[in-house]
Amino acid sequence: QMRLVGAFNHVHIFCDPEPDIAKSFAERERLFKSRGGWDAYDKSKLSPGGMIYERSAKSLKLTPQIKKRFGIAGDSVTPDELIKAILRAEVELLWFGGIGTFIKSSRQSHADADDKTNDALRVDAGEIRAKVIGEGANLGVTQLARVEYARSGGRINTDFIDNSGGVDCSDHEVNIKILLADVVGRGKMTLPQRDKLLEQMTDEVAGLVLSDNYQQTQALSLLLFKGREQLGLHAEFIRSLEKAGILNRALEGLPDNETMERLARERGMLTRPELSILLAYAKMTLFNDIIKTPVPDDPALEYVLFDYFPRALHKFADEIRAHKLRREIIATQIVNLLVNRMGPVFVMSRMLKTGAAPEEVIKAFMVAVDVLEAQNLWKAIESLDGSVPAATQMNALYQASLVVKRTVTWFLRFGGGNLKIGGEVGAYKPAMQMLRKNVAKVIPASIKDGLAELEKIFTETGMPPAVAGTIATMLLLSSANDIISIARREKKEVESVARVYFRIGERLRLDWLRQKAAGLPPKNDWQARVISGLIDDFYLQQAALTSAALKEKGKTIDAWLEDRRDVIAKADQLIAEAQSLPMLETEMLTLISQRIGQLASASV
Numbered sequence: 001q002m003r004l005v006g007a008f009n010h011v012h013i014f015c016d017p018e019p020d021i022a023k024s025f026a027e028r029e030r031l032f033k034s035r036g037g038w039d040a041y042d043k044s045k046l047s048p049g050g051m052i053y054e055r056s057a058k059s060l061k062l063t064p065q066i067k068k069r070f071g072i073a074g075d076s077v078t079p080d081e082l083i084k085a086i087l088r089a090e091v092e093l094l095w096f097g098g099i100g101t102f103i104k105s106s107r108q109s110h111a112d113a114d115d116k117t118n119d120a121l122r123v124d125a126g127e128i129r130a131k132v133i134g135e136g137a138n139l140g141v142t143q144l145a146r147v148e149y150a151r152s153g154g155r156i157n158t159d160f161i162d163n164s165g166g167v168d169c170s171d172h173e174v175n176i177k178i179l180l181a182d183v184v185g186r187g188k189m190t191l192p193q194r195d196k197l198l199e200q201m202t203d204e205v206a207g208l209v210l211s212d213n214y215q216q217t218q219a220l221s222l223l224l225f226k227g228r229e230q231l232g233l234h235a236e237f238i239r240s241l242e243k244a245g246i247l248n249r250a251l252e253g254l255p256d257n258e259t260m261e262r263l264a265r266e267r268g269m270l271t272r273p274e275l276s277i278l279l280a281y282a283k284m285t286l287f288n289d290i291i292k293t294p295v296p297d298d299p300a301l302e303y304v305l306f307d308y309f310p311r312a313l314h315k316f317a318d319e320i321r322a323h324k325l326r327r328e329i330i331a332t333q334i335v336n337l338l339v340n341r342m343g344p345v346f347v348m349s350r351m352l353k354t355g356a357a358p359e360e361v362i363k364a365f366m367v368a369v370d371v372l373e374a375q376n377l378w379k380a381i382e383s384l385d386g387s388v389p390a391a392t393q394m395n396a397l398y399q400a401s402l403v404v405k406r407t408v409t410w411f412l413r414f415g416g417g418n419l420k421i422g423g424e425v426g427a428y429k430p431a432m433q434m435l436r437k438n439v440a441k442v443i444p445a446s447i448k449d450g451l452a453e454l455e456k457i458f459t460e461t462g463m464p465p466a467v468a469g470t471i472a473t474m475l476l477l478s479s480a481n482d483i484i485s486i487a488r489r490e491k492k493e494v495e496s497v498a499r500v501y502f503r504i505g506e507r508l509r510l511d512w513l514r515q516k517a518a519g520l521p522p523k524n525d526w527q528a529r530v531i532s533g534l535i536d537d538f539y540l541q542q543a544a545l546t547s548a549a550l551k552e553k554g555k556t557i558d559a560w561l562e563d564r565r566d567v568i569a570k571a572d573q574l575i576a577e578a579q580s581l582p583m584l585e586t587e588m589l590t591l592i593s594q595r596i597g598q599l600a601s602a603s604v
Contacts, residue, residue, distance in 0.1 A: 004028070005069055006086040009098060011055055012038035013082055017065040018047040055079045080120045087123050094130035096140030103128060105144035113142055125149040135159040143253035146273035157220065158276040164216065168209045175325060176205070176309065182319045197312065204310040215340040218382075219279060220272050222401075223343055225394040227269030232525040233345040234270055234278060235260045240348065241281055252277050264524075275344075282344030286335045289347075289358040295334070296327040300422035301366060304333045338365050341378065342401055350405075353532070354412040361412065363419045368407035370425045371432050371481075374400060377474060380467045388462040396458065396471055403478045409536075410481045431484040431494050432477070439473055442498040444506045451476055482543040490550050501546045503557045508545075508568070508596060509575055514538050516584050530586060537593045541600045548603035564599060571595045 003021055007014040016024060027045045034040070038052050046052075049065025059076050066072070070085040077085070087094065087102060096102065101115040106126050110119040125141070125148040132155040133141060139159055141149070146156050176198070183189045189197070223230070238254055241247035249256065254274055255263070263269065270278070290296065302321070306314055308329050313320065323329065338346065342365070350361045369375060381396045415424055440448065451472050458468035479501070487497040505511055517535045522528035549560045561568065574592045578584055 005091060006089060007038070008055070008083050008086060009038070013053040013055060013060075013079060013086070014038045014041070015053070015066045015069070015082075015086075016046050016050040017063075017069040019050075020045075020047065053079065053082070083121050084123055087121070088127050088129060090129040092130065093132045093134060094128065095134045095136060097136040099137060101139050101142060103133075103141040103145045103149070105142060105148045107148075108142060108144055112144075115139075125154075126152065128154065131155060135162045138163065143273060143277075147253060147271050150271035150273055156273060157217065158273050160280065161217065161220070161276050165209055165213045168212050169205070172205050172209060172308075175323070175329060176201070176313070178325065179309070179313060179316065179319055179323055182322065183316050186319070188316070201310045201312055204312070208308075208310070212336060214382075215336070216279070218397075219340040219343065220275055221390070222394055222397055223275045223279075224269070224272060225391075225398055227275070228267055229522075229528075230343070230345065231260070231264055231269050232522075232528060233349055234275075235264075236352075236525070237278060237282070237345045237348055241285070246285060247281060278344040279339060282339050282347075283335050286339065286347060286358070286362075287331050290331040290334060290362060291327060293359040293362075295359060295362055296330040298363075298421055300420075300425065301330055301334070304330050304337075308333055334362060334366065337369070338362065341369075341374075342404065346405070350408060350412060353409060353529075356412045360417075360419060361408065363421055364408045364411040364415065365404070367411055367415070367419060367421055367424045367428075368404050370421075371428045372404060372407060372474065373429075373433075374404055377470055380470065384463065384467065392458070392461040392463060396463070396467075399471060399475055403474050406478045406539075407481060414481075414485060427488070428481065428484055431487070432480055434494060435477055435480050435483065435498060436473055438495060439476060439498075442495050443476070443502045446506050447476070447502055447511065450511065479539055479542065482539065482546070486543060486547050486550065490547065492550060497546065497550065500549050500557045501542060504545045504549065504561070505542050507561055508542075508571060510538050510542050510596075512579075513575070513589065513592060516578075517589050520584065520586060520589075527586060530590075534586070534589055534593055537597065541593070541596050544600040545603055548600070564603065567599045567602065571599060 001021065002025070003019045004014075004024060005016055005019065023045045027042055030042075031037075031040060041052055043050070043052065047065070049063035051060075051063060051066060053060045057079060060079060060082055061076050062072060062074070062082075067075075070082070070089050072082075072085050100118040100121075101113045102118060102122055103125055104110065104113045104122055106124040110116075110122060113119075113122060115122075125145040128149055133146075133149065135141060135156075135158065137159065141156070141159075143158070146158060150156055180189070180194050180197070184191060184194055235257075238247065238249055238260075239257075242249060247254075254277060255270075295301070305323070305326060306317075306320060309320060320326075346365075347358055347361045350356060350364075351358065356364070377400055378397070381393055381400070384393055411419060411424065435442075439451075443451065454472040454475065455465065455468045458471060459465055463471075483498050483501050484494060486492070486501070487494045490497070514535050517531055517538070520531050522531055549555075549557055552560055555563075571592065574588075574595055578588050578592060581588070
């Protein structure tokens with residue numbers, strides 16, 4: 001699909017104003033295989049007016065087609081002037097694959113770019129008309145220039161994000177060779193057999209690497225999707241890294257406190273290049289946290305180690321388990337999964353909310369992912385690339401992350417101070433599977449209608465019904481842990497507990513209250529915490545009322561609710577008033593929560 005209209009290296013400048021896609025691709029492929037330079041390009045394959053110039057020339061005579069393509073008025077230019085015109089060209093993609101810093105911020109001098117060799121070629125970020133910049137090279141763009149370009153609407157990551165595929169590939173290569181060295185050393189394979197196997201695994205290793213990097217760049221897109229709402233947490237994360245002496249925000253081109261406060265007032269957010277920095281620091285610090293703990297040694301996480309290696313190597317199970325970098329591989333895999341799926345501030349936010357240590361948050365996350373079978377849903381959403389709008393996928397991923405977050409918080413609060421990953425998964429996953437399968441049987445008609453409406457919202461944006469149904473059910477079952485826990489404690493069937501739980505939720509409109517609370521735009525970090533606490537309270541109240549109702553043997557849930565008609569009527573009055581208002585405030589929901597809390601306290 002690519003139409004390469006211009007390129008340059010240290011010897012040549014390539015210009016092909018209106019390339020033929022098939023011909024130019026075939027010729028580039030021929031050059032790639034023969035390792036030829038631009039001077040070996042078959043000029044008969046160039047479009048009319050196309051030229052290949054020597055950079056050593058003093059002056060370059062331009063064709064009308066080149067002048068039009070690159071917006072040049074004069075008939076001749078110097079090589080440096082043509083390169084600058086190529087950098088400023090109105091194209092979809094500007095890709096850097098060599099050495100040199102070619103774009104700086106308008107606020108920077110050429111000395112700030114620290115690349116004197118290319119001072120004559122460098123342009124400012126504000127001059128770039130390309131829609132997307134990709135940095136296959138290191139530091140093709142300064143960090144401040146990336147931010148400036150992104151704030152003007154350009155799409156850009158950072159060099160270490162765009163280059164991470166190569167690093168990841170090398171990482172796999174080294175770890176696979178360490179593994180196979182042990183296999184060969186134990187006489188299970190000869191060196192020629194090893195070499196043949198390495199070649200056979202090329203495509204699968206490439207698939208593993210591409211999957212890692214797909215999820216990393218997707219994580220940045222998801223951060224942008226809710227960037228305004230998370231700005232306060234991003235600011236808190238930056239401050240915590242600074243306080244720990246880990247981060248120098250000026251060196252990394254991150255905004256100071258005053259700028260962050262202005263962004264908050266203006267309902268702004270960090271750019272993709274800035275979020276890339278946070279993503280990297282989150283992964284580095286979390287790896288350091290995990291590697292010091294027993295988490296990588298947990299037998300329940302052994303599958304994480306095996307998932308890292310191609311399937312052809314799984315037959316060498318003993319050698320995989322004995323790998324010299326076993327703990328580091330597991331820690332890296334967990335970090336990538338958690339940060340890519342939940343964002344750089346997730347661990348910090350759960351620590352602030354529950355007081356848990358990083359190790360406990362990580363364990364709770366791994367439990368939640370397994371219990372919810374979240375990996376299956378993530379893959380289903382990602383399989384829709386190109387068939388549904390990207391915004392639909394982002395929303396689906398965001399909704400899934402909310403359920404995971406809720407489940408992680410639940411395990412941190414109620415799972416005990418020392419979570420056992422295997423034990424918790426064994427206790428909750430079967431019941432979760434049963435609930436998911438039978439949810440339609442245990443929910444009242446009104447909630448069933450709401451479930452169907454939620455599915456409809458997703459299907460109307462092009463999402464397949466099966467995926468839409470899975471997402472809607474997962475959202476409904478964000479409280480499943482409460483149901484399962486009550487069933488275990490009261491020695492009741494999960495289905496019967498679920499019926500009571502959802503009936504109470506329907507009667508007190510707790511789903512509606514949680515949705516309204518979640519939709520409130522917080523004015524500051526403190527209000528955001530209050531709103532989050534309100535949502536938690538509505539869940540806690542529903543669970544408490546369910547437990548109380550189940551303790552009264554021989555009484556139906558409707559009879560139990562009728563006995564409390566007078567107290568419920570007071571909550572009804574407030575809820576009805578709230579439903580009549582054009583806009584809800586935090587104070588109103590707080591008052592309703594207090595009234596329902598009184599009912600819960602009186603019922604215990």
